[in-house]
Amino acid sequence: MTLFEQAHSRREALRVAAIAAAVVALTPRLAFAKPEEVKAEIDKLYGAREMTTGKLKLDMPEIAENGLVVPINIEVESPMTEADYVKSVSVFAEGNPFPRVLTYRFTPACGRAAASLRMRLAQTQNVIAVAETSTGQLYTARSEVKVTIGGCGG
Amino acid sequence: MATKTSARVRVPPKAKKDEIIEVKTLVSHEMESGVRKDASGKIVPRDIINTFTAAFNGAVVFEADWFPSISANPYQAFFFKAKESGEFTFTWKDDNGQETTAKAKLEVA
Numbered sequence: 001m002t003l004f005e006q007a008h009s010r011r012e013a014l015r016v017a018a019i020a021a022a023v024v025a026l027t028p029r030l031a032f033a034k035p036e037e038v039k040a041e042i043d044k045l046y047g048a049r050e051m052t053t054g055k056l057k058l059d060m061p062e063i064a065e066n067g068l069v070v071p072i073n074i075e076v077e078s079p080m081t082e083a084d085y086v087k088s089v090s091v092f093a094e095g096n097p098f099p100r101v102l103t104y105r106f107t108p109a110c111g112r113a114a115a116s117l118r119m120r121l122a123q124t125q126n127v128i129a130v131a132e133t134s135t136g137q138l139y140t141a142r143s144e145v146k147v148t149i150g151g152c153g154g
Numbered sequence: 155m156a157t158k159t160s161a162r163v164r165v166p167p168k169a170k171k172d173e174i175i176e177v178k179t180l181v182s183h184e185m186e187s188g189v190r191k192d193a194s195g196k197i198v199p200r201d202i203i204n205t206f207t208a209a210f211n212g213a214v215v216f217e218a219d220w221f222p223s224i225s226a227n228p229y230q231a232f233f234f235k236a237k238e239s240g241e242f243t244f245t246w247k248d249d250n251g252q253e254t255t256a257k258a259k260l261e262v263a
Binding site: 070 | 174189210215216218220222224225228229230232233234235237
């Protein structure tokens with residue numbers, strides 16, 4: 001094999017590898033929700049209204065070793081009285097097959113607008129929460145979680 | 155679903171008036187997301203619990219809508235302000251219309 005042929009075949013191998021990497025990188029993307037879809041869902045549920053940060057806390061691990069069970073804690077600062085309570089909280093995932101994760105409906109009987117559960121994360125992504133109070137205020141929070149092994153199957 | 159759904163609930167049996175207690179629930183369910191393929195490459199149809207409802211003495215106090223991103227065997231914790239003695243009823247509903255219920259008593263001193 002001449003030097004030229006060697007270089008050529010190596011280039012060919014690199015090209016094939018690059019295409020394969022691109023295919024691998026692109027294929028799963030198609031099946032996942034995108035940030036724009038999450039935004040569209042939020043607009044659909046809560047309207048394109050102004051949101052403030054700070055009152056809603058979305059507590060998730062920075063790194064999730066197992067994407068099948070990622071703990072998520074939500075808490076909204078609120079007096080939780082008949083006059084002023086948190087009506088709902090919704091959670092969205094930017095990198096899962098479906099943008100919506102959950103919606104909670106609280107009542108003043110809860111005493112505290114907080115809840116926790118475990119969710120699936122297919123890949124490293126942003127998780128976004130939106131809360132609406134009975135007075136019409138909207139709060140938002142986001143959390144980036146790095147996922148070592150993705151959940152959701154497929 | 156191949157296995158029967160079973161639920162576990164943890165509520166403190168006694169609380170003081172106006173005390174805020176934590177209610178913890180766990181239900182067994184595969185939460186089939188509808189995107190997973192079986193060994194033959196066919197997509198396994200979606201079957202998840204889509205609603206969880208907690209009521210106290212008949213009045214709904216907390217509700218959750220769940221989507222396929224919720225982990226299998228869903229755990230759900232939330233809070234409740236104790237006002238009077240009574241009973242919680244928890245209901246989980248899945249895509250196939252199967253309902254699972256659990257009850258727990260609370261005594262308020």
